[in-house]
Amino acid sequence: MRTRAVILAGGEGSRLGVLTAKRAKPAVPFAGKYRIIDFPLSNCVNSNIYDVLVLTQYRPHSLNDHIGLGRPWDLDRSLTGGVKLLQPYQGRQDTDWYAGTADAVTQNLNFVRRGHPRNVLILSGDHIYEMDYSMLVDYHEEHNADATVCVIRVPLHEAPRYGIMAVDETHRIVDFVEKPTDPPGDLANMGVYVFKAEVLESLLREDAQRVNSRHDFGYNIIPRMMELGLQVMAFSYGGYWIDVGTVDAYWEAHMDLLASPPSLNLNDRSWIIHTRSEERPPVQIAKGAIVEDSLITDGSFIAEGARVIRSILSPGVYVGPNAVVYESVILTDSYIERGATIQRSVVDKGAVVSQGATVGEILDGPNKGVACIGKNSTVPENFTVKHGAVLGVDLLPEDVVDQYPDRVIPANAKVGYKASK
Numbered sequence: 531m532r533t534r535a536v537i538l539a540g541g542e543g544s545r546l547g548v549l550t551a552k553r554a555k556p557a558v559p560f561a562g563k564y565r566i567i568d569f570p571l572s573n574c575v576n577s578n579i580y581d582v583l584v585l586t587q588y589r590p591h592s593l594n595d596h597i598g599l600g601r602p603w604d605l606d607r608s609l610t611g612g613v614k615l616l617q618p619y620q621g622r623q624d625t626d627w628y629a630g631t632a633d634a635v636t637q638n639l640n641f642v643r644r645g646h647p648r649n650v651l652i653l654s655g656d657h658i659y660e661m662d663y664s665m666l667v668d669y670h671e672e673h674n675a676d677a678t679v680c681v682i683r684v685p686l687h688e689a690p691r692y693g694i695m696a697v698d699e700t701h702r703i704v705d706f707v708e709k710p711t712d713p714p715g716d717l718a719n720m721g722v723y724v725f726k727a728e729v730l731e732s733l734l735r736e737d738a739q740r741v742n743s744r745h746d747f748g749y750n751i752i753p754r755m756m757e758l759g760l761q762v763m764a765f766s767y768g769g770y771w772i773d774v775g776t777v778d779a780y781w782e783a784h785m786d787l788l789a790s791p792p793s794l795n796l797n798d799r800s801w802i803i804h805t806r807s808e809e810r811p812p813v814q815i816a817k818g819a820i821v822e823d824s825l826i827t828d829g830s831f832i833a834e835g836a837r838v839i840r841s842i843l844s845p846g847v848y849v850g851p852n853a854v855v856y857e858s859v860i861l862t863d864s865y866i867e868r869g870a871t872i873q874r875s876v877v878d879k880g881a882v883v884s885q886g887a888t889v890g891e892i893l894d895g896p897n898k899g900v901a902c903i904g905k906n907s908t909v910p911e912n913f914t915v916k917h918g919a920v921l922g923v924d925l926l927p928e929d930v931v932d933q934y935p936d937r938v939i940p941a942n943a944k945v946g947y948k949a950s951k
Contacts, residue, residue, distance in 0.1 A: 531581065533667050533724070534647040535574050536638075538631050539567055539655030540587025545776045548904035548947050549878060551923050554586065556655035557593040558780070559861050559879070561787055561796060562827035562844050564805045565596055566774065569660070570653045571613070572803045575603045577663035579651065580611040583641055585634045590617055602804045616641060630745035636734040643731060650730050652747065654721035658783055659771035660794065660801050667724055669765050676729045676760040679703060679752065680722035682767045686713065691775075693719035693748040695764065703762045708748040717764070719748060720771060729760065770794045777920075781876055781900045784842050784859045788823050810845050819849075833868075844879075858890065861905075870909075874917070878905040884913070884927070891917040891941075904947060915939045922947030 539556040549558050556567035567584075574582050582605060586593055593615075599606040600613035616638050628634040635642060635652065642650060649667055661680075670678040684692060694713045696705040707714070725733075733751055737743050743750045755762050770793045774780040786793035796803060810829030815821060820837045829846040832838055836849045839856045846863040849855055853866045856873040860866070864877050867885040875890035883889055887909045890901035899917030907925035909915060919939045921930070925946045930939070939945060 531645045531647040533579055533581070533649040533651055533663075534642065534645070534727075535570075535579050535582045535651040535653060535663070536635055536642060537567070537570050537574075537582060537584045537653045537655045538634055539584050539593060540590075540628055540634060546774070546780060547777055547920055548902055548922055549777065549780065549876065550589075551947070552589065552905055553592045554588045554590060557589075557596060558656075558774075559844055560658065560774070560780075561784065562825045562842050563807060564803060565593075566658065567593060567597070567655050568803055568805045569658055570655055571597070571600075571603050571605070572801075573659075573661050573663060574651075574653075575605065575804065576801055577661075579663055580605060580607065581645075581647070582611075582613045583638065584613060584615045584655070585628070585638060586615055586617050587628055587634070590615070596806055598806065602806045604804075610645075614641065630743075630749075631747045632734055632737055632751050633745035635730075636738050636745070639731060639734065643727065647727050650725045650727050652723040652725065654773075656775075657721065657771060657773050658794065659720075659767075659769060660798075660803075661722070661767065661769065661771075663724075666722070666765050670724045670763065673763045674761065675724075675726075675763040677723060677725045677752070677755060678763045678765050680720040680767050681717050681764045682720050682771055683716050684718040686716050689713035689716050689718060691773075693752070695719065697764045701764045701766070703752075703756070703764050706752050706756055708746075708753075719752075720767060721748075721773075722767075723747060723752075777876055777902050778900050781859060781874070785840070785857065787825065787842070788840050790823075808845055850885075857892075874899070875901040875903065875915075877903045878907075878923075880906040882908040884909055884911040886912040887915070888913070889915040893917055899941065907946075910937070913937050913939065916941035916943070918942040920944045920947055 605613035693708045695703050772783050813826050813830050815832045816834040818834045819832045823840045825842045827845045830843045832849045833851040835852040837854045841855045841858045843860050844862040847860045849866045850868040852869050854871045858872045858875045860877045861879040863880050865882045869886045870883045871888045873890045881903045901919050903921045904923035907921045910927040
């Protein structure tokens with residue numbers, strides 16, 4: 531076996547706030563009909579890699595339901611290959627929640643090494659991009675590398691969010707620092723690695739014995755390879771890639787889809803992003819409604835006089851008469867009542883924005899201040915939700931009215947939700 535892929539999909543994604551209050555980050559819906567996990571999964575099968583392990587942990591149920599046996603990705607294979615979902619377990623040896631990305635793989639080494647793959651491809655389950663991994667694996671083998679790290683140039687002001695590295699004239703990595711306060715460059719780690727299988731196993735077993743280790747690929751494994759003088763190569767990626775780690779980044783990624791041309795072309799039939807889809811009726815747009823520069827998914831209904839501009843509507847969204855949705859992301863089965871206005875906001879699944887309510891604001895400058903309404907919550911009638919404000923999950927109208935009798939939720943306020951540190 532040449533290559534086995536391991537997708538790390540256990541992250542809590544706390545910086546996505548209420549969007550991950552009831553689901554893992556890789557299970558968050560994206561671009562109307564997809565979930566974030568669909569991108570690495572589809573990249574695998576489009577790269578002819580059909581042996582995939584998905585390591586889950588935090589709130590895995592929606593992710594498990596979505597992937598199932600892997601049929602939409604042609605990964606429902608019973609003999610060889612296919613997709614397997616693995617979670618932390620208690621067995622004869624002591625195990626616990628994954629302590630880090632490397633520990634997640636260590637705890638599943640029996641599955642990773644089964645069949646003796648030559649290479650192990652390590653992927654993050656929460657990034658949006660399209661990549662032919664077969665080119666990466668070919669590059670890795672041509673350079674006889676012990677590991678190869680995918681890298682991309684990022685704006686210098688964003689570099690502290692990433693692992694930053696330096697390379698020599700042969701593209702060998704000569705320096706690596708994880709999330710530096712004062713970054714020495716802009717060449718960032720994408721969280722996509724390919725290892726020689728035997729080298730990876732040796733490194734993981736050694737790291738597992740280190741008491742002071744964070745058991746993380748970026749903080750520990752790659753720097754340790756530098757110390758040992760192993761051959762670690764950089765593979766430069768020039769396409770679109772984004773870590774949708776915050777609500778603002780999640781919103782920005784959707785706006786990128788609506789650019790002309792879009793940053794990521796979902797209509798490319800040579801690189802299909804597969805997903806598990808629900809059966810929904812066709813989109814219905816009433817007379818007098820206006821829809822511009824938007825992605826509208828099956829089952830949505832846009833009533834007379836409504837306007838949907840530069841927005842993404844997921845399955846089953848209802849936009850009532852004379853309602854306005856502008857530069858916003860509305861998730862599955864949300865209900866926007868008559869005369870409501872939503873702008874630069876993310877509205878999660880099953881939420882209700884009541885008649886005459888206003889959610890979000892249009893602001894200039896780099897801080898967009900995206901407002902966010904949690905799953906199954908209701909914005910009461912004629913309420914105003916200012917920019918950056920967050921409503922938690924399952925909030926009833928009375929939960930909100932009691933706190934804000936003047937019917938205005940201030941900018942950046944958090945209602946019924948305590949953000950993780």
